[in-house]
Amino acid sequence: xxxxxxxxxxxxxxxxxxxxxxxxxxxxNLNFAAILHEQGLGKTKIGLDLILFxxxxxxxxxxxxxxxxxxxxxxxxxxxxxxxxxxxxxxQNRNSNFYAFNSPSVLYxxxxxxxxxxxxxxxxxxxxxxxxxxxDEAQRIKNPETKVAIxxxxxxxxxxxxxxxxxxxxxxxxxxxxxxxxxLDDGQSLGRSFSTFRQNHDLxxxxxxxxxxxxxxxxxxxxxxxKIKAFTIRETKNTAGLKLPNKTIRNLDCELEPRQAELxxxxxxxxxxxxxxxxxxxxDDAESLLKRLxxxxxxxxxxxxxxxxxxxxxxxFPTLERLVKDVVDCDEKxxxxxSFTENADALGRYLERFGTCVVHGGxxxxxxxxxxxxxxxxxxxRVLVATPGAAKEGLTLTVASHAVFFDRSxxxxxxxxxxxxxxxxxxxxPCIVTNLLATNxxxxxxxxxxxxxxxxxxxxxxxINRAEYDNQANYAFGEMLKDVLCSEEExxx
Numbered sequence: 001x002x003x004x005x006x007x008x009x010x011x012x013x014x015x016x017x018x019x020x021x022x023x024x025x026x027x028x029n030l031n032f033a034a035i036l037h038e039q040g041l042g043k044t045k046i047g048l049d050l051i052l053f054x055x056x057x058x059x060x061x062x063x064x065x066x067x068x069x070x071x072x073x074x075x076x077x078x079x080x081x082x083x084x085x086x087x088x089x090x091x092q093n094r095n096s097n098f099y100a101f102n103s104p105s106v107l108y109x110x111x112x113x114x115x116x117x118x119x120x121x122x123x124x125x126x127x128x129x130x131x132x133x134x135x136d137e138a139q140r141i142k143n144p145e146t147k148v149a150i151x152x153x154x155x156x157x158x159x160x161x162x163x164x165x166x167x168x169x170x171x172x173x174x175x176x177x178x179x180x181x182x183x184l185d186d187g188q189s190l191g192r193s194f195s196t197f198r199q200n201h202d203l204x205x206x207x208x209x210x211x212x213x214x215x216x217x218x219x220x221x222x223x224x225x226x227k228i229k230a231f232t233i234r235e236t237k238n239t240a241g242l243k244l245p246n247k248t249i250r251n252l253d254c255e256l257e258p259r260q261a262e263l264x265x266x267x268x269x270x271x272x273x274x275x276x277x278x279x280x281x282x283x284d285d286a287e288s289l290l291k292r293l294x295x296x297x298x299x300x301x302x303x304x305x306x307x308x309x310x311x312x313x314x315x316x317f318p319t320l321e322r323l324v325k326d327v328v329d330c331d332e333k334x335x336x337x338x339s340f341t342e343n344a345d346a347l348g349r350y351l352e353r354f355g356t357c358v359v360h361g362g363x364x365x366x367x368x369x370x371x372x373x374x375x376x377x378x379x380x381x382r383v384l385v386a387t388p389g390a391a392k393e394g395l396t397l398t399v400a401s402h403a404v405f406f407d408r409s410x411x412x413x414x415x416x417x418x419x420x421x422x423x424x425x426x427x428x429x430p431c432i433v434t435n436l437l438a439t440n441x442x443x444x445x446x447x448x449x450x451x452x453x454x455x456x457x458x459x460x461x462x463x464i465n466r467a468e469y470d471n472q473a474n475y476a477f478g479e480m481l482k483d484v485l486c487s488e489e490e491x492x493x
Contacts (some may be wrong), residue, residue, distance in 0.1 A: 008106055009084035010056045014047055017425075018195050019240040023233045024049045032162040032184040034138075036461060039167030039417055040424025041240055044078045047134050047165055052083060060132040060160050064090075067136035068151075069111040074371065074395065075136070076109065101125050112140050112148045114249060119151050123158070124313045132161035135183065139171040139413060144179035144194050156183050167420070170457035171413035174201040177460065181228055189227045189331055203456050205478035214475060217369055218459065219465065225462035233235040237423070245401075247423045247431040251447065252323075253439045256300065256315045259436040264299045264441060267292065269486050292485060293410070293442065294465045300341065301407035305342050316406060316436045317350060323404055325432060328354050328382045332429075333400040334373070336385045337418050339409040347385045347406065355380045360387040375399065388414035397421040401429035406436055408446050412453040445484045448477040 016024065019037075023046045027033035037043050047065070054060045065087075067075055072089060079087055088100040090110035097118060100108065115122065125131070135141070139151040156162060162184055169177045175198040181190050191197055200220040207214035209449060225232070237244050240454060257262060302317075303310040320336065329336040336351070338344050341360040346357040355378075357371040368390065375384040376399050384391075384400065390411070391397075400422050408415055423431045437443040459469045 008055075010052050010088075012049060012052055012083060014045065014082050015340070016049060017042065017240075017242070018055065019235050019242065020046050020049070020282070023235070023271060026233050027163070027231075028053050030231055031160075032231060033164075034169070034181065034184060034228065035163060035165045036232060036234040037167060037240070038234075038236040039420040040237065040244075041167075041235060041242070042425050042488065043165045044075070044136075045082055047136070047163060048079065048082045050163060051107065051132065051134065052085075054132050054161055060130045062108065062129050063134065064108045064110065065134045065136060066110055066112055066115060068140060069113065070365065070368070071136065072109055072111060073365075079107070079109075084325065087413065090118065090313070091255050092117060094118070097121065115151045115155075116147045116447055121153070122155060126155065126178060128159040130160045131158075132163075133159040134163045134165065135180075136165050138164035138166040138180045138183075139168055139176060141177040141179050141183065142171055144182065149179050149183075152183055153179075168413045168416055168457070171462050172411055172453060173203055174460045177224060177228075184231065184491065190224070197323055201460075203268055205475075205481060207475035208478035214473070216414075217456075218469060218473070221456055221460045222466050222469070223458040234462055235376045240346055242425065244425075245427055245430045247419075247433065249419075249433045249435070251435045251437050252319060253446065254319045255439050256441065257312050259297065259310065259312050260303050263303050263310070264296065267295050267299055268484070275374065296442040296484065297407055297409075297446070298343075298445055300441040301338065301340070302343050302346060304346065315438060319436060320404060320406060321346070321351070323402075324351055324354055324383055327402050331366040333382050333384070334402040334404065335353065335397060335400050335418075336383060336404045336406055337408075338385065338406045339387060339414070340407070341387060343406070344385050344387055351383050355382040356385055357381050357383070358385045359391045361390050372397075386418075388418040391418070391421070395421050396424060396426060398424060398427040401427065401431050402434070403431070404434045405438065407443070408435065408450065410446060410449060412450055412457060415450055416454070442484050445477060445480045448474070448480055452477055 021036065023035055028050060035043055035046055039222065051063045054063060065075060076087065079085055085107045087107040087109045088103055088105040090097050090100055090108055091114065101121060108133055120247050143149060144153070157268045164184060169180060178190050178194055183296055201217070203217070204213065207217065298305045302314045324334055336347055338347060341362050344358055344360040348356045357375040359368050359371050363371065372395065374381045384397070403419055403422050419433045435447065437447060455469060455472055458464045459466070
């Protein structure tokens, strides 16, 4: 008996906003494109409209969306909201993948790790179908030496259409964009040598004392967007024509608690401290540069992460509690960000009386989804404590209009993605983002470093012009690092 398959309904369920329609029109006939709209502007809708266009016009017969593992469920929900398609999910079960590859499905969802584990099968699949690909959160392949980036670069030319989407293409340093663009044009725009590109686009600690070097850096970064603009579209919240509520970013200084200050100074000046871990007294040697920086961030945040014998209340805790109480008293919700899993649990316990949900990398996917659902839907769940690694991307958390960064890593991507979980389409209230800074600590250096990274990213992404960059550029973080480390050492991630 002949088996026939019902053709999928390729109509869109929702209308696009004007800025989304403009992006669609600008990229629908390109063989490859970069959609770099700032986070919170609805890139998923643009991507799905392109997928429907490709399928309707027989440009491709199937499309593969690659995202981060934790965002598969989010994409399933978005596909259902914006289209009538029913995607097949490719995971780590090779038997299930076999049937999926041999199904008549026109849309596949998978995550980046599957590209590596199923590389051979994907290579064969691309020989039997006309496949388009969309890389969501494309900064995932910013390092061209990772297995995932190597695999995707090797498969790139076999896809009939290629799209990358990310709101933070320059996730940390300007050279982060190279690998993502190479996936599209094989190095035609930004060159085929990553080492050369990196050398010319690296934000260095030495710029504070070398204006010529800093000028050459700015010259190179300024040209990035011009080189890729033929196939790239970028809108920010200021240029997209949306009337989003204002977002205010502020810093609040907090004094270290005395015992906390003592421990901080030991790590800063002596490179080590006697601490207790798992009931055992040890000498925690922090001689490596990155470990020292990490230890200082941890101690400035919550020393109990380093020393289990620490029982005092860290300096930032009372300030955070007052912030949360003020928000809850106004019948609103708040997100508290920390870079550390252990700290997320500690903060969750400390703020428990306000109705706290906790999401971090140690949570299973089902626990993570339940916590996020509770925060969104339950009136008595007022506080979400989360790590950027577990909740910074692909999530709309506009039930909250307040976000507090209890501590921050050195990653610009973590910071920008996390804060814009609340400042995005569907937000109706003014947003307040608060950074808690421990006075006279590494927190001040992190703030200066992230500001410099953000400014360089804005220049490279075409968000600001050279005059605006030069007017704001400040490389003081290079000199500040010496004081942070109480030494003449320079250089960091």
